[in-house]
Amino acid sequence: MENKKINIVVVDDHPIVIEGLKMMLNSKPHFNVSESFTSGSEIISFIKSNKVDIILLDITLPDVNGTELCREIKKISPDISVIMFSNRSERSIIMQSIQNGASGYILKNTSIDELAVCIKGALSGNIVFCNETKQIISRPSPTDLPVPRLTKREKQILQMVAQGKTSVLIAEELFLSPLTVDTHRKNLLQKFQAKNSTELINRAVQQHLIEE
Numbered sequence: 001m002e003n004k005k006i007n008i009v010v011v012d013d014h015p016i017v018i019e020g021l022k023m024m025l026n027s028k029p030h031f032n033v034s035e036s037f038t039s040g041s042e043i044i045s046f047i048k049s050n051k052v053d054i055i056l057l058d059i060t061l062p063d064v065n066g067t068e069l070c071r072e073i074k075k076i077s078p079d080i081s082v083i084m085f086s087n088r089s090e091r092s093i094i095m096q097s098i099q100n101g102a103s104g105y106i107l108k109n110t111s112i113d114e115l116a117v118c119i120k121g122a123l124s125g126n127i128v129f130c131n132e133t134k135q136i137i138s139r140p141s142p143t144d145l146p147v148p149r150l151t152k153r154e155k156q157i158l159q160m161v162a163q164g165k166t167s168v169l170i171a172e173e174l175f176l177s178p179l180t181v182d183t184h185r186k187n188l189l190q191k192f193q194a195k196n197s198t199e200l201i202n203r204a205v206q207q208h209l210i211e212e
Contacts (some may be wrong), residue, residue: 005030006031007034008054008056009033009052010036010056011037012058013061018036034052039063039064040064056085057084060086067102083106087107089132103128109132150191154187157181161200188200
């Protein structure tokens with residue numbers, strides 16, 4: 001790899017992201033962003049007749065989902081290392097990308113130096129992640145967490161929170177003080193290991209304690 005340029009292709013629907021990556025990666029020794037595309041269909045046509053080492057692939061494209069496109073690329077050219085490069089930080093999307101053949105998952109707030117290290121790692125056959133992605137996948141997923149035991153009152157309040165009701169409205173309907181409702185809500189967050197009401201509801205849905 002001393003004298004050989006690493007041939008990189010960027011697929012992203014934002015031209016400004018493409019231009020930024022080109023400028024930064026081409027300033028690194030041994031890197032060459034040879035081509036870029038804003039849609040999935042263009043990269044499929046390109047790899048059928050061109051040599052590519054690395055594809056930096058966004059999840060959100062105008063014509064296809066990036067994780068599905070990754071699988072298609074690997075079918076056509078198994079030797080290409082596909083690194084997902086996205087703002088999406090959901091653990092499920094990260095894991096789905098790897099299952100579909102991606103060699104790594106990098107968030108767009110990653111530094112250029114960290115991205116360069118990940119590109120070289122992927123070419124060496126490793127599955128690579130930026131530091132933030134490593135933290136995300138190291139956390140247990142909601143389905144891995146034990147289903148919490150809830151009191152009858154907590155179940156009531158959970159359902160009402162899922163309906164978008166405020167603590168004041170819940171208090172009125174259940175003849176409780178808003179302070180008592182807030183205490184129950186804090187207990188629910190703790191039991192579900194959730195940071196906020198949105199995460200609480202998502203985890204309760206995933207554990208089949210409330211319906212979507």
